[in-house]
Amino acid sequence: MTIARAATALLRLLPPETAHRCAIRALQTGLAPGSPADPPALATRVWGLTFSNPIGIAAGFDKDAEVFAPLLASGVGFAEVGTVTPRPQSGNPKPRIFRLPQDRAVINRLGFNNRGMAAAASRLSKRDRTQGVVGVNIGRNKDSDDALADYRACFETLAPLADYVTVNISSPNTPGLRDLQARAELEKLVASMHDARASLGLSLPVLVKIAPDLDDAAKADMAAVAVERNIDGLIISNTTIARPATLSSAAREEAGGLSGRPLFALSTALLTDMYRRTEGRVPLIGVGGIASAADAYAKIRAGASLVQLYTALVYQGLGLVDDIKTGLAGRLAADGYASVAEAVGADA
Numbered sequence: 001m002t003i004a005r006a007a008t009a010l011l012r013l014l015p016p017e018t019a020h021r022c023a024i025r026a027l028q029t030g031l032a033p034g035s036p037a038d039p040p041a042l043a044t045r046v047w048g049l050t051f052s053n054p055i056g057i058a059a060g061f062d063k064d065a066e067v068f069a070p071l072l073a074s075g076v077g078f079a080e081v082g083t084v085t086p087r088p089q090s091g092n093p094k095p096r097i098f099r100l101p102q103d104r105a106v107i108n109r110l111g112f113n114n115r116g117m118a119a120a121a122s123r124l125s126k127r128d129r130t131q132g133v134v135g136v137n138i139g140r141n142k143d144s145d146d147a148l149a150d151y152r153a154c155f156e157t158l159a160p161l162a163d164y165v166t167v168n169i170s171s172p173n174t175p176g177l178r179d180l181q182a183r184a185e186l187e188k189l190v191a192s193m194h195d196a197r198a199s200l201g202l203s204l205p206v207l208v209k210i211a212p213d214l215d216d217a218a219k220a221d222m223a224a225v226a227v228e229r230n231i232d233g234l235i236i237s238n239t240t241i242a243r244p245a246t247l248s249s250a251a252r253e254e255a256g257g258l259s260g261r262p263l264f265a266l267s268t269a270l271l272t273d274m275y276r277r278t279e280g281r282v283p284l285i286g287v288g289g290i291a292s293a294a295d296a297y298a299k300i301r302a303g304a305s306l307v308q309l310y311t312a313l314v315y316q317g318l319g320l321v322d323d324i325k326t327g328l329a330g331r332l333a334a335d336g337y338a339s340v341a342e343a344v345g346a347d348a
């Protein structure tokens, strides 16, 4: 067992939120595993941004923009910080993260605990932009009565410091947040983000992160708005409020969003569906249950230009990213693809 794997196993003995804090501290103190240079076939360009590999850290791991630099240094292709809200907020009462070990899953109902946009901005402003791609995921405060104003404030403060912005309208733990996925609301929100971008003289991509629990009409609306209103990309998906019958761990009835292995099929089906509905014209980031190179490759073949993961890191540690990169390069070569881009949507 490598030191990194042993450390991951030890962290799993701690309550989930304590373990997460320890992992952040370890990254801050330079205890991240080093990483060999990426296989050239994994380099990819999306939205004019260069990614040395397509494997990113999903939102929620680095909520306060504390460790994006060590994450990039340890070999991830990009890091998404947040969700960040305008004002700091403490989130829901603890405990609010639950491991489902038998299911290789997690349920969380954190509720956007974060130190607010000013704190995130101060950290992001010190970053070395040549180190790699950093996205900023933005949301609204729980007690805000003007969601649009919250997204706008976050955008204006954080977009100048980001390589891309993700508008998170799909967390299940902020009451009313998912209602912003309805067509009229979404159109207003996207227009406001685009207006803010133009006013700031920026051109960075604005992505929307969606829930895996959309019904057919909502999926059709989402695809239509994405194409007609020039959403630059979709992140598919956030956690699910569904509870598959296969779950066997004690914590399976906890309220919150389910992530990890049981989310893989649901989120990949939505990815394929949105790739088809948008006819491959909107770059997609595939996330949900990736725990191996085979999983990452399946998301790419289903239509993802990039992928992200979080829950598998809880069970396998950051060393997993290197395993995925090696396995992915091998799979691309075996199928005769010279680049990630060539394989995008191969199964759709």
Ligand SMILES: Cc1cc2nc3c(=O)[nH]c(=O)nc-3n(C[C@H](O)[C@H](O)[C@H](O)COP(=O)(O)O)c2cc1C
Pocket: 058, 059, 060, 061, 063, 082, 083, 097, 106, 108, 110, 112, 137, 168, 171, 209, 237, 238, 239, 259, 260, 261, 263, 287, 288, 289, 290, 308, 309, 310, 311, 312
């Ligand atoms: C503990 C935890 C916290 C999360 N926090 C956020 C968040 O703040 N914003 C967000 O957009 N997604 C958040 N997510 C969702 C992840 O970004 C991702 O979409 C989801 O977990 C599916 O990927 P996975 O199965 O690889 O974990 C969180 C997930 C977990 C497990």
